[in-house]
Amino acid sequence: MEYIDFGSNKTKVSKVVLGLMRIPELRDDKSKIIELLNTAHDLGINFLDIADCYTKGFAETLLGDVFNTDKSLRDKFFLQTKCGIRKDAEPTIYDFSKDYIVKCAEDSLKRMNTDHIDCLLLHRPDVLMEPEEVGEAFNKLKAEGKVLNFGVSNMNPYQMQLLQSGLDCEICANQVQMSVCHTPMIDSGINVNMANDPAIMRDGGILEYCRLHKITVQAWSVMQYGFFKGVFVGSPLYLKLNEVLNRIAEEQNVTATAVAIAWVLRYPGLMQAVIGTTKPHRVAESAKATDVKLSKHQWYEIYMAAGNSLP
Numbered sequence: 015m016e017y018i019d020f021g022s023n024k025t026k027v028s029k030v031v032l033g034l035m036r037i038p039e040l041r042d043d044k045s046k047i048i049e050l051l052n053t054a055h056d057l058g059i060n061f062l063d064i065a066d067c068y069t070k071g072f073a074e075t076l077l078g079d080v081f082n083t084d085k086s087l088r089d090k091f092f093l094q095t096k097c098g099i100r101k102d103a104e105p106t107i108y109d110f111s112k113d114y115i116v117k118c119a120e121d122s123l124k125r126m127n128t129d130h131i132d133c134l135l136l137h138r139p140d141v142l143m144e145p146e147e148v149g150e151a152f153n154k155l156k157a158e159g160k161v162l163n164f165g166v167s168n169m170n171p172y173q174m175q176l177l178q179s180g181l182d183c184e185i186c187a188n189q190v191q192m193s194v195c196h197t198p199m200i201d202s203g204i205n206v207n208m209a210n211d212p213a214i215m216r217d218g219g220i221l222e223y224c225r226l227h228k229i230t231v232q233a234w235s236v237m238q239y240g241f242f243k244g245v246f247v248g249s250p251l252y253l254k255l256n257e258v259l260n261r262i263a264e265e266q267n268v269t270a271t272a273v274a275i276a277w278v279l280r281y282p283g284l285m286q287a288v289i290g291t292t293k294p295h296r297v298a299e300s301a302k303a304t305d306v307k308l309s310k311h312q313w314y315e316i317y318m319a320a321g322n323s324l325p
Contacts, residue, residue: 015058016304018284020092020230021133021163021186027092029279029304031061031232032297033290037076038069040292047080048087053294055090057301063189063232063288065096065137066122078127094133095122096167096189098140110140115151119161133163135189139173145180153182165189165230171223188224189232189288190217194255194277194320195239195246201322208325225283232286233278237271246320247271258319266306271299276306277316 020027032054040046051062064073074095081088097118100109119134134155136148155161165187166174174185192199199221201212224231239246246252247259247270259270266273275287289300308316318324 074125096137108140110143149180170218192233230284275303
């Protein structure tokens with residue numbers, strides 16, 4: 015496993031992150047959740063990602079039950095959760111108000127049976143946010159030792175810059191969708207000034223902004239195509255891509271899954287890949303991604319095998 019320096023304290027965290035959105039699927043046998051966490055830790059993964067809105071808090075509650083059952087587990091991991099998506103009212107809205115951020119963090123602490131959150135992300139952009147109000151919430155939570163680091167999710171550079179204007183701390187991470195089959199952040203940079211659809215900049219230059227400001231990019235849905243449409247490894251929709259992934263996997267004695275994640279991590283800068291599996295053997299496959307060394311030629315070959323082209 016490879017590690018990066020994360021946040022103000024430069025904590026060593028794994029490039030592969032275990033996402034826990036799906037652990038409610040294991041609710042009938044919590045020992046499987048414990049096995050999942052222990053497997054990840056044994057493989058060098060020391061970073062957990064969750065959110066308060068996953069099954070309306072139930073995923074966090076399950077994690078808290080596990081921490082209560084095996085009290086050694088909490089201290090083994092860097093724990094990140096997210097807030098800001100309000101599912102307590104109809105319709106669902108996004109809310110970055112001070113009182114709501116503080117309440118979300120405190121509720122997450124209780125559900126997860128922990129005294130601190132290592133990193134808190136604002137989940138999806140609240141267009142009505144007041145940066146200074148967010149800053150007050152962050153300052154309160156940090157001063158009380160309840161949250162150690164702060165970041166965002168699914169924000170473009172100007173949104174991050176606007177938010178940063180009201181903060182006393184640095185934004186340390188931005189969690190965004192990225193996989194070899196979801197590449198709009200890359201396409202526009204390759205097709206600059208071209209009169210084609212890939213040239214359209216939909217994200218405002220997230221990768222470049224984060225790299226310039228030393229903000230960690232956390233890629234989610236690293237094995238998916240579309241918006242949760244399915245896994246591309248083994249899919250008949252991506253025959254050429256799988257041919258290339260399988261060839262490189264065989265050359266490096268890993269699986270196509272490891273190669274696909276390695277493709278994401280190959281981007282220069284501070285990169286992490288969030289995996290969402292609940293199966294220990296899939297965690298083991300994914301952890302080997304940092305053992306894969308892709309050349310520039312291989313990276314571009316994978317990119318084009320996914321259906322992209324260079325101008």
